[in-house]
Amino acid sequence: MIKHNQADLIAFGSAFISNPDLVERIANGWPWAPVKRSSFYGGGSEGYVDYPRYEP
Incomplete structure (x- = not known):
């Protein structure tokens, strides 16, 4: 996206x-x-380190 000039920054x-x-x-x-x-x-730590990884 950035190389196509569609975004300057993408943040999550x-x-x-x-x-x-x-x-x-x-x-x-x-x-x-x-x-x-x-x-x-x-x-x-609740809400920061207690989220599980995705299990497909």
Whole structure:
């Protein structure tokens, strides 16, 4: 996309938090896990390191 002048930047941000295997999900067309924004900045690890990898 960038080399065709269709985008200057593409960012995934919170998608990487809820999908630790996001690159694999994109490459394989697997669904993305939903983001639980209510758990962001809660002071603990919940919502940051407890998302599972996709199991086809």
